[in-house]
Amino acid sequence: MSNKPLPLPTETSRPYWEALKAHRVDIQQCGDCGHWIFFPRQHCPHCFSHNLAWKTISGQGTLLTYTTTRIPTLPEFTDEMPQQLAVVQLDEGPHVNTTLVGLAEDEIRIGMRVKPVFHDVDPGKATLLRYTGPDKHVDLSAAAPAQAAAPVVEAPAVTRRQINFRDLEAMKSLVSEEYSAWSNEFTVTQEIINQFAALSGDDYWIHTDPEKAKKQSPFGTTIAHGALVQVLTSQLSIPMTWEVTGFNNMVNYGSDKLRFPSPVPSGSRIRARCRVKAVEQVKSGTQLTLEICIHVVGMERPSVINELVILYM
Amino acid sequence: MGIRGDAAIVGCAQYKPEKYSTAPKAFHLDQIADLAHLALKDAGLEAQQIDGLVVTGSYLNEARQFVPAMVGEYLGLKLNFGEVIDLGGASGVGMAWRAAAAIELGLCEAVLCVIPMRMAPLGPDVDPMAMAMSMRYGGHSTTFGAPEAEFDIPYGHMAQNAGYAMIAKRYAAKYGYDPRAMAKIVVDQRTNAQANPDAVFYGQPLTIEDVLASRMVADPLHVLEIVMPIAGGAAFIVSRRDIRRSNGNRPALIRGFGEHIQSKSPTYADDMLHTPIGPASKKAFEMSGFKPSDMHMAQIYDCYTITVLLSLEDAGFCPKGTGMKFVLENDLTYKGNFPMNTHGGQLSFGQAGAAGGMSQLIEAVHQIQGRCGERQLKKHDLAYVSGTGGVMSEQTALILQGA
Numbered sequence: 001m002s003n004k005p006l007p008l009p010t011e012t013s014r015p016y017w018e019a020l021k022a023h024r025v026d027i028q029q030c031g032d033c034g035h036w037i038f039f040p041r042q043h044c045p046h047c048f049s050h051n052l053a054w055k056t057i058s059g060q061g062t063l064l065t066y067t068t069t070r071i072p073t074l075p076e077f078t079d080e081m082p083q084q085l086a087v088v089q090l091d092e093g094p095h096v097n098t099t100l101v102g103l104a105e106d107e108i109r110i111g112m113r114v115k116p117v118f119h120d121v122d123p124g125k126a127t128l129l130r131y132t133g134p135d136k137h138v139d140l141s142a143a144a145p146a147q148a149a150a151p152v153v154e155a156p157a158v159t160r161r162q163i164n165f166r167d168l169e170a171m172k173s174l175v176s177e178e179y180s181a182w183s184n185e186f187t188v189t190q191e192i193i194n195q196f197a198a199l200s201g202d203d204y205w206i207h208t209d210p211e212k213a214k215k216q217s218p219f220g221t222t223i224a225h226g227a228l229v230q231v232l233t234s235q236l237s238i239p240m241t242w243e244v245t246g247f248n249n250m251v252n253y254g255s256d257k258l259r260f261p262s263p264v265p266s267g268s269r270i271r272a273r274c275r276v277k278a279v280e281q282v283k284s285g286t287q288l289t290l291e292i293c294i295h296v297v298g299m300e301r302p303s304v305i306n307e308l309v310i311l312y313m
Numbered sequence: 314m315g316i317r318g319d320a321a322i323v324g325c326a327q328y329k330p331e332k333y334s335t336a337p338k339a340f341h342l343d344q345i346a347d348l349a350h351l352a353l354k355d356a357g358l359e360a361q362q363i364d365g366l367v368v369t370g371s372y373l374n375e376a377r378q379f380v381p382a383m384v385g386e387y388l389g390l391k392l393n394f395g396e397v398i399d400l401g402g403a404s405g406v407g408m409a410w411r412a413a414a415a416i417e418l419g420l421c422e423a424v425l426c427v428i429p430m431r432m433a434p435l436g437p438d439v440d441p442m443a444m445a446m447s448m449r450y451g452g453h454s455t456t457f458g459a460p461e462a463e464f465d466i467p468y469g470h471m472a473q474n475a476g477y478a479m480i481a482k483r484y485a486a487k488y489g490y491d492p493r494a495m496a497k498i499v500v501d502q503r504t505n506a507q508a509n510p511d512a513v514f515y516g517q518p519l520t521i522e523d524v525l526a527s528r529m530v531a532d533p534l535h536v537l538e539i540v541m542p543i544a545g546g547a548a549f550i551v552s553r554r555d556i557r558r559s560n561g562n563r564p565a566l567i568r569g570f571g572e573h574i575q576s577k578s579p580t581y582a583d584d585m586l587h588t589p590i591g592p593a594s595k596k597a598f599e600m601s602g603f604k605p606s607d608m609h610m611a612q613i614y615d616c617y618t619i620t621v622l623l624s625l626e627d628a629g630f631c632p633k634g635t636g637m638k639f640v641l642e643n644d645l646t647y648k649g650n651f652p653m654n655t656h657g658g659q660l661s662f663g664q665a666g667a668a669g670g671m672s673q674l675i676e677a678v679h680q681i682q683g684r685c686g687e688r689q690l691k692k693h694d695l696a697y698v699s700g701t702g703g704v705m706s707e708q709t710a711l712i713l714q715g716a
């Protein structure tokens with residue numbers, strides 16, 4: 001169960017949410033003027049009549065507009081990044097807020113036909129109405145994450161450029177503003193966060209108590225320790241195009257800079273990329289500064305920036 | 314319809330924009346008294362000449378109810394007119410016309426309109442974490458029964474950025490979209506800010522490339538197309554034009570106004586591309602007897618670039634769907650043929666919450682008074698001012714004329 005805000009049905013809206021749980025879309029229609037109504041009310045916003053009736057509709061419509069967010073609208077939605085927030089115009093007329101699922105960014109067009117996807121976010125208790133393309137088959141049931149995860153593309157086995165650590169010129173040619181390709185993705189579960197809390201002794205509630213975090217944390221949900229995300233680098237295999245050779249010993253010398261610019265909410269997928277920031281000759285060998293950036297998938301702002309200093313000798 | 318033009322803005326005060334982290338903290342009641350004092354001096358009025366008050370209610374730190382009475386008591390004023398306004402960024406202009414209407418009806422002589430927006434000191438029992446928690450939903454209600462709590466927030470439909478981005482996307486699908494035109498709005502306003510030492514981005518000019526290279530927040534909005542929140546606050550005084558004053562600062566007569574409230578969320582608007590500034594401006598121009606092309610300046614509420622674009626079109630400065638062309642073909646700086654947001658706009662001046670909209674109104678008054686220094690316009694008798702609250706939820710328009 002995620003810590004995302006869920007709808008609290010009222011006496012007025014309950015039939016709408018009950019229908020969604022049964023994977024059906026029911027909205028109200030005015031018995032006097034015929035106006036279709038969303039969101040549910042006790043009166044018709046066109047003629048103010050109270051003579052309203054619930055009707056089952058197809059739920060199909062057209063995409064009125066959408067946006068792709070590059071910063072989550074709330075930290076709890078970080079696992080959906082990038083969010084595809086959309087407004088759908090139902091065939092009956094009313095507009096509904098929703099998210100698009102199972103559609104790549106280049107498949108989305110304003111004016112396209114869309115069909116409902118019933119997402120049992122809390123099975124038996126809450127179902128949300130999401131939308132996808134007419135020819136898509138999206139199953140968000142059971143343990144599937146809110147967004148159909150993009151298949152992880154295995155890094156192609158490229159032949160890595162071999163560079164002798166003593167060849168300073170070749171080593172310096174690695175310095176670049178450009179980042180590598182992305183690593184595999186790794187999900188930072190609450191279980192992993194709890195294990196790290198036990199191991200490190202840092203069991204502050206902001207990391208370990210989802211109930212309290214929902215009520216009191218500005219993030220609305222638990223977040224991973226910055227130090228945990230930093231060490232998860234070892235779970236992230238970055239496809240490198242080069243390899244340093246010829247050395248007897250390689251020492252992790254520490255970090256020149258370590259920053260945790262944005263949180264990793266529990267349940268988020270993370271990935272990493274890197275670039276060589278500096279290479280210099282030191283007394284004992286060649287020192288390479290590797291900037292490793294760990295991001296929540298879909299987030300432009302990194303969660304960890306680690307300028308790792310590696311000494312080859 | 315309308316008014317005789319007997320009410321005028323005669324004095325203003327505005328805190329220099331500052332970061333929240335470094336701005337002084339003060340109780341809102343004290344900020345109100347301080348801003349009132351500054352505005353009175355600017356107007357050349359005595360404190361006891363004030364007999365009307367318009368203040369924001371929903372943001373006031375020290376009270377949620379009986380606000381005008383508490384503020385009046387604290388200031389030491391007896392009021393013939395007390396009003397609380399809740400129109401977000403449209404509040405400044407909304408205050409001006411309410412004050413003018415009360416004065417023209419003979420209800421009062423001089424009305425203080427004020428929005429304090431610096432932080433207040435936290436009480437000893439207030440948990441800063443709980444404060445942060447209460448602010449994370451911004452302008453959205455999470456109260457049981459609030460439609461947005463039930464139908465918007467569970468999908469992540471939250472925050473102004475996403476709403477404005479979806480309006481911009483719809484605009485793009487219907488009329489086309491040129492990111493360079495949108496960036497030019499920012500750049501021209503930033504040019505204006507280089508002639509305004511009070512602007513938060515004074516001394517930091519920008520290029521179109523800078524705007525387009527800035528971080529994408531929600532497609533198609535870059536971070537430099539979005540206002541920066543700052544601490545501040547502002548006030549102005551509306552009085553009878555012939556009130557006794559000790560200085561000769563030129564009054565800015567209130568000649569026309571309009572207001573239109575459409576929907577809380579653009580999702581539920583009939584057509585999110587026909588914004589409330591249309592009907593509000595139509596009424597304001599009709600009331601004043603002027604038309605858009607008569608204006609010497611346009612001080613247009615600019616929380617986002619898309620707000621400016623749609624306001625230019627819907628207020629009648631250019632036909633619907635041609636805003637991008639209009640922006641590219643006209644020089645929007647104080648040196649140009651269509652001076653707009655000559656103080657830098659909120660995009661370059663900074664947005665002090667609901668007081669942000671007052672920055673546009675105060676710039677119009679200062680231009681009319683000929684007090685703008687390097688950025689002073691040669692023709693400066695007629696000004697159009699707009700205000701915007703929520704996500705194009707509610708908008709207000711004002712026509713000012715130098716006496």
